[in-house]
Amino acid sequence: NYGSVAANYPKFRARSGTVESIYKRVNDCLQRSLNGQGLDSSSIEMQAFIGYISWVGAEVEKGKTAKGSGIISLPYLKRPADPKFGKVLYAINCSKCHGKNGEGLKGQPNSGDFFINPPLWGKHSYNQAAGMFQLSKLAGFIKTNMPNGINSQQPYLKDQEAWDLAAFINTQSRPTKDISKDWPNKASKPYDYPYGPYLDSFTQRQHQLGPFGPIRAFWEKKQSVK
Structure with a gap:
C-alpha cells in the first residue's frame, strides 16, 4: 500500500469527509493502527516517512495504484462470522507468532523494546478507529498474508476461516479513540x-x-x- 500513497494524495476520504494530505495519512496510521501519537509535519521523523513513501512510489503514475496493493474483498458469508470458531483457529495458526493472549512477540532481551510480531489486541494493539477494525479488511488481509510466509496466490486458510479469525480478533479488548467525527456522511x-x-x-x-x-x-x- 505504501507504493500507492504518493501517487494518490492529496485525496478525498469519506471517513473524514475531507481532502487529506499525505501528512494526515501518515498520522492516521500512527494514531489509529499503531495507537500512538501524531507527528508535526516538519519533524525529522515525518519527513523521513514522506521521503520513504515517495521513494517507494516513485515509479507509480499519478492517480494509479501499485500492482498488488490494497486488500482483497472476500465474498460475504451467509452467516455471521463466528468468534468461537476463530478462537480455535487462532490457537492453531496464530498464537505461536502473536502470543496466546494476542500480546505479540517482542525482540530478544537487550535488543530494544519493540515488537517482532505485532499484538492483535490489548493495550499495545491497533485501536477501534483503525481500518483493521473493519471485519472485511482484517479478513481480507488474513486470507492473503497469514499464516506468515504463505504465497498470497495460494492462500492457506479458507474464506470462512479468515472471516472467523477476524471475528475472534476484533471482539477482543483494545484501546479506544474518539471517532465521533468519523464518517460525517x-x-x-x-x-x-x-x-x-x-x-x-x-x-x-x-x-x-x-x-x-x-x-x-x-x-x-x-x-x-x-
Missing part, C-alpha cells in the same frame, strides 16, 4: 463499520459480524430508487 459508512449511528435498522452486532449481504442489499436497493 453516515450513508457512506462501510457495511461492516461496527459503530453507529446508522441510517438503517440493522443491529450493531450485525454491522460488526454480519451477515453483511442483507445490509448491502438494503443499501443497493435504496440507492437504486434515487
Whole structure:
C-alpha cells in the first residue's frame, strides 16, 4: 500500500469527509493502527516517512495504484462470522507468532523494546478507529498474508476461516479513540463499520459480524430508487 500513497494524495476520504494530505495519512496510521501519537509535519521523523513513501512510489503514475496493493474483498458469508470458531483457529495458526493472549512477540532481551510480531489486541494493539477494525479488511488481509510466509496466490486458510479469525480478533479488548467525527456522511459508512449511528435498522452486532449481504442489499436497493 505504501507504493500507492504518493501517487494518490492529496485525496478525498469519506471517513473524514475531507481532502487529506499525505501528512494526515501518515498520522492516521500512527494514531489509529499503531495507537500512538501524531507527528508535526516538519519533524525529522515525518519527513523521513514522506521521503520513504515517495521513494517507494516513485515509479507509480499519478492517480494509479501499485500492482498488488490494497486488500482483497472476500465474498460475504451467509452467516455471521463466528468468534468461537476463530478462537480455535487462532490457537492453531496464530498464537505461536502473536502470543496466546494476542500480546505479540517482542525482540530478544537487550535488543530494544519493540515488537517482532505485532499484538492483535490489548493495550499495545491497533485501536477501534483503525481500518483493521473493519471485519472485511482484517479478513481480507488474513486470507492473503497469514499464516506468515504463505504465497498470497495460494492462500492457506479458507474464506470462512479468515472471516472467523477476524471475528475472534476484533471482539477482543483494545484501546479506544474518539471517532465521533468519523464518517460525517453516515450513508457512506462501510457495511461492516461496527459503530453507529446508522441510517438503517440493522443491529450493531450485525454491522460488526454480519451477515453483511442483507445490509448491502438494503443499501443497493435504496440507492437504486434515487
